[in-house]
Amino acid sequence: MDFFAQQFFNALQLGSLYALIALGYTMVYGVLLLINFAHGDIFMVGAFLGVFGSITLDLPFVPTLILAMILTGLMGVGIERVAYKPLRQASRLSAVITALGVGLLLENGMLALTGADPRSYPDNIKNLNPPLLGDQIDILGASISAETIVIIVLALLLFGGLYFIVQRTKWGMAMRAISYDKFAVPLMGVSQDQIISMTFLLGTGLAAAGGILWGVAYPILNPYMGMRIGWKAFIAAVVGGIGDIRGAAVGGLMLGFIEIFVPAYGKDIGVSSTWRDPIAFGLLLIILVARPTGLFGVARRQKV
Amino acid sequence: MNATRKQFFIGDMLAIGCALVVLAAFLVMPWFELEDGTSVTAYRIVTNDELDLAAHASHMFLIVLPFAAVAGGILGLLGVVSKRYNTRSPGLMLVVGIIAAGYYYGAFFFENRESKVDAFDFVGTGFYVALIAAFGFILQYVIPRAGVTLTPDWVSFSLPPVKKASHWWRWPFALLRTLFSWIGAVFGWISAQTGRWMVGTSTLAYLSGLVVAVKLEQRAAEPLAELLGFRRGRAPGLFGATKLLEPFSDLDFSGILAPFFPASTDPTSDPVGRSWDALSTLLGNFADALFTQDPRSPGFFDVFFDVLVYDLLIYIIPILIVALLLRSLSNRVSLALPFWGGITLQLVILYIAVDTWGALNDYRELVLIYMGVNIMLSVSLNLVNGYMGEFSVGHAGFMAVGAYVSSILTMWLFVDEGVFGDALLTTSGFALTIGFLIALIAGGVAAALAGLLVAFPSFRTRGDYLAIVTLAVNFIVTGVINNIGAIGGARGLNGVPLWTTLPWIFVMTVLSVIAIYNLVSSTFGKGIIAIREDEIAAELMGINTQRVKLVAFLVSSFIAGAAGGLFAHVLAYVNPGVFGIMKSTEALVMVYLGGMGSISGSIIAAVIFTILIEAFRPLAVLKWVVIPLILILLMLYRPQGLYGFREMNLNLGGTKNDSPEKTKQQEEATSDAATD
Known part of the structure; x- marks a missing residue:
């Protein structure tokens, strides 16, 4: 039981991180119908900005998190203005390819500008000692580190905050309206540009938060981390039904559970941990064949 | 066709072009190697008394060619400037060309007797240059007789207007944009002009030109590469493309942001200053990489012009000349063959070219x-x-x-x-x-x-x-x-x-x-x-x-x-x-x-x-x-790419008639088709 609980919390931690990143994919897709392939690398930039905040500026955890979220969010808005906005009228493929290019540019530019040494966070960020919690917490016989709890709770908070913004505020209403009908919304006097910028701000800010929490949970940061993790989160978004916020959360958690539980229980029957990628992607394939628009996605009926 | 205007012949253009190339070589390029390993231009041998010219008497043969080229070029230029077609100038140029080629042959054989290795090194390349120039002169004389006059009008050339900056801080960008548009205009004009001369040339003719160019490279690449100062005197691998960016290989960008993202968990002291230092070093290195003249590690512009000269002499000029010479023949062959036969023939020729090109290294x-x-x-x-x-x-x-x-x-x-x-x-x-x-x-x-x-x-x-x-x-x-x-x-x-x-x-x-x-x-x-x-x-x-x-x-x-x-x-x-x-x-x-x-x-x-x-x-x-x-x-x-949803017009099957009126019509037809 304690083994199961331990793995359960690990899966919850990984899954909530995937979910945070998947949210960015799904929000941008919902508003712009654009697969933002650069999102994984924006997540990487967020994690690196955490190094900047915590080591160079010597800030504690929460200010580092906020600083990285703001800076990354602004960068996301800038990328949208420079690279995606001119292509809004062009074919959708052009924008997708541009996004792919922006992603490669970010990760290789980061590598070229900062060098290849791996980074990691200082101890005051890596060993969080939140009030009311000790270093280790015993739940169901498993001892869970405080960071895991903080990551899960923070991810839930951010997720709830986003859900509130999208469902309860005027901005969120405008976002949902644009994803419903992007031609009618500007006619109602809502600035499409502002809403799209806002979407990018929120999505990339969440990616930055995900990046910093990732750096807390796992030791090594390098410029290529965004690619692998970004693709995984993207799969989570698609499995949940891209464009749907609940879908991103469910997809992310699902992916986390698969990635943790397959090696944990599979190694007895000869399935080692290196099989988790093929299994995760194979599952994606099966889900997409069975439900072509993901778990929560609604197929848009094409008018003839 | 404007009757008062002078008719331009393809030979004029080629002769002038070749003359200019040789003239540039005469003035600028290290033309002769001295015994102590230094090099000296022909221009300095002619003008500088301090050099011990007696020791290089045999080299004086080579000076004849640049002078002949200068004479030919001046004749050609005079013909252009006077706007009056002088029937005697082609004949004169033919003589000049034959003399130049003859002198090179003479120098080649003279040198060859003394030392077998040295001779080919610098004479061989010069010989090919001279041969191309002589070809131009001869063409000047022959082609008008054959009745192949090409479209006489020049494509008008005008520089695009200077772009005005809307804000003061934008003027560097406006300046750059203007500069690039001017470079683009010059290249566009050159390619349009070439296109006019090359109307109705089939792919077969170009492929034959490619074979000739590749064979030429096989013989002349090493001496020319040595002359241009390429490393170890080797022919450039991919048309010189691999050499262009070598000057930048030492640039290190990683210092710019690295102080802000330290690899250890201790903060770097004074990150802004260190980043600024890295940036200024980088800018200095970048400027060096652009402008250095050192023969051991030449700068970008140095390499660029060398590569340009190499590609022009070895590939572009020979391909164009051969394609022009073979234009009517290749058209007749292409038309006589069935479609797949023509394709097969062209593939075979392409394979020969590719195989010879790849065999070099x-x-x-x-x-x-x-x-x-x-x-x-x-x-x-x-x-x-x-x-x-x-x-x-x-x-x-x-x-x-x-x-x-x-x-x-x-x-x-x-x-x-x-x-x-x-x-x-x-x-x-x-x-x-x-x-x-x-x-x-x-x-x-x-x-x-x-x-x-x-x-x-x-x-x-x-x-x-x-x-x-x-x-x-x-x-x-x-x-x-x-x-x-x-x-x-x-x-x-x-x-x-x-x-x-x-x-x-x-x-x-x-x-x-x-x-x-x-x-x-x-x-x-x-x-x-x-x-x-x-x-x-x-x-x-x-x-x-x-x-x-x-x-x-x-x-x-x-x-x-x-x-x-x-x-x-x-x-x-x-x-x-x-x-x-x-x-x-x-x-x-x-x-x-x-x-x-x-x-x-x-x-x-x-x-x-x-x-x-x-x-x-x-x-x-x-x-x-x-x-x-x-x-x-x-x-x-350019979201549609180079050729979005259309195919390149390849002229695989040849063109029926290459008389000037017809080519003009065809050209109009193809340009209409292109705009459609």
């Missing part, structure tokens, strides 16, 4: 093989992405399947003491060739079976979701290969026989291009295009969309698999990391650079991209900064 042959693999990849991906309008981002996955299956087969069957033990079959010679072919086909079939993983979901999913399916297939393939220990897993498969040679890659590439071309131009292929335009309408028109999609995916992944097999047999070592998402991205870049739905675009893009990759090799990490940047700029400013 191993690096070139390797690049040619990569080029062929890339052409196969981009053409096959274009079938799915361009013609069928889907978005496949996992093409490298099929390549991986093909590469592994074919190399496992060849190693298992034919390689002794390999990963799989001794060979099962002991064969040699022709049987090995057949065996390799079967292995390649098996690789293609296996890749096509993997293509089913994409084809079946494509019946229900479209667009972005199908893109994700292809991506997933790519990850699954590499992931599964990673986990099979018997074929090396993540360590890769070592010792694949090096069987991919130039003939193999040439034949396979041509076959795949023809296969795709025939597929998309058949009735069945119209169905593929109909799916791109509107799937529902296509289905209503009676197209079995499932069958069409199945065939398109199978063909596309089959060719990708065969390309993978060829690729594995040139690398000798395959591992799953090679076939990751980067490789897929490369294929995507090629397709969108060339343009969707265009086979010729895909081929050209693959060639350009392969050369570009090699050219950026000295930049290491920056290579993958520049390539995505090109992709982004391409999407922003």
Whole structure:
């Protein structure tokens, strides 16, 4: 039981991180119908900005998190203005390819500008000692580190905050309206540009938060981390039904559970941990064949 | 045609062009090597008394040529300026040209008697220059007699207006933009002018010119390379493309942001200052890399002009001259042959050119093989992405399947003491060739079976979701290969026989291009295009969309698999990391650079991209900064690519009549067609 609980919390931690990143994919897709392939690398930039905040500026955890979220969010808005906005009228493929290019540019530019040494966070960020919690917490016989709890709770908070913004505020209403009908919304006097910028701000800010929490949970940061993790989160978004916020959360958690539980229980029957990628992607394939628009996605009926 | 204007003949242009080249060489280039290893220009030998000219008396022969070229150039220029056609000037130029060529022959033989090595080194190159110049002079005399007068009007040339900056802080950008538009205008004018002269020249003539140029390079490359001061006197590998960026190979950008992102958990002291220091050092190095004149590590501009001279002398001028000379002959030949006969003839000539070009060094042959693999990849991906309008981002996955299956087969069957033990079959010679072919086909079939993983979901999913399916297939393939220990897993498969040679890659590439071309131009292929335009309408028109999609995916992944097999047999070592998402991205870049739905675009893009990759090799990490940047700029400013949804006008079958009136009409017709 304690083994199961331990793995359960690990899966919850990984899954909530995937979910945070998947949210960015799904929000941008919902508003712009654009697969933002650069999102994984924006997540990487967020994690690196955490190094900047915590080591160079010597800030504690929460200010580092906020600083990285703001800076990354602004960068996301800038990328949208420079690279995606001119292509809004062009074919959708052009924008997708541009996004792919922006992603490669970010990760290789980061590598070229900062060098290849791996980074990691200082101890005051890596060993969080939140009030009311000790270093280790015993739940169901498993001892869970405080960071895991903080990551899960923070991810839930951010997720709830986003859900509130999208469902309860005027901005969120405008976002949902644009994803419903992007031609009618500007006619109602809502600035499409502002809403799209806002979407990018929120999505990339969440990616930055995900990046910093990732750096807390796992030791090594390098410029290529965004690619692998970004693709995984993207799969989570698609499995949940891209464009749907609940879908991103469910997809992310699902992916986390698969990635943790397959090696944990599979190694007895000869399935080692290196099989988790093929299994995760194979599952994606099966889900997409069975439900072509993901778990929560609604197929848009094409008018003839 | 304006009667009062002087008629320009092609020979005028060539003579002036060649004269200018030689004149430039006379004034600027290190023309003669002295005994102590230093070099000196012809101009200095003529003007400087301090040099001990007696010791170099034999070299004085060589000065005649520049003077002859100057005389010829002045004559040609006078003819242009006076706007009056002087019937005697072609004759004069012919004499000048023959004298120049004769002197070079004389110098060559004179030197050859004294020391066999030195003579060819500098005389040989000069000889070819002189030969080209003399050719120009002779053409000047001969071509008007043959009645081939080309369009007499010049394409008018005017510089674009200076762009005004809207804000004060924008003026540097406006200045740069103006500068680039001017450079663009000059290049555009030159190419338009060349286009006018070359009207009605068939591909056959250009290919023959290419063969001549390549043969010329075989003989003249080394002396010319030494003359231009290339490293170790070797001919540049890829038209000099690999040399252009070498000056920048030492630049280190990593100091700029590294102080802000320290690798240790201790903060760097004074990050802003250190970053500023790194930046200023970098700027200094960058300026050095641009402008250095040091012969051991020349700067960018130095190399650029050397490479330009080399390409002009070895490739561009000979190709144009030969193409012009053979224009009417090649047209007659092309028209006499049946269509496929003409194509075969041109392929044979192309192969001769490519083979001679690649024979000069191993690096070139390797690049040619990569080029062929890339052409196969981009053409096959274009079938799915361009013609069928889907978005496949996992093409490298099929390549991986093909590469592994074919190399496992060849190693298992034919390689002794390999990963799989001794060979099962002991064969040699022709049987090995057949065996390799079967292995390649098996690789293609296996890749096509993997293509089913994409084809079946494509019946229900479209667009972005199908893109994700292809991506997933790519990850699954590499992931599964990673986990099979018997074929090396993540360590890769070592010792694949090096069987991919130039003939193999040439034949396979041509076959795949023809296969795709025939597929998309058949009735069945119209169905593929109909799916791109509107799937529902296509289905209503009676197209079995499932069958069409199945065939398109199978063909596309089959060719990708065969390309993978060829690729594995040139690398000798395959591992799953090679076939990751980067490789897929490369294929995507090629397709969108060339343009969707265009086979010729895909081929050209693959060639350009392969050369570009090699050219950026000295930049290491920056290579993958520049390539995505090109992709982004391409999407922003020319989203349709080089040849989006149209094919290049190749004139494969020849042109019927090349009299001046007809060519003018044809030109108008083609330009109309282009605007349509």
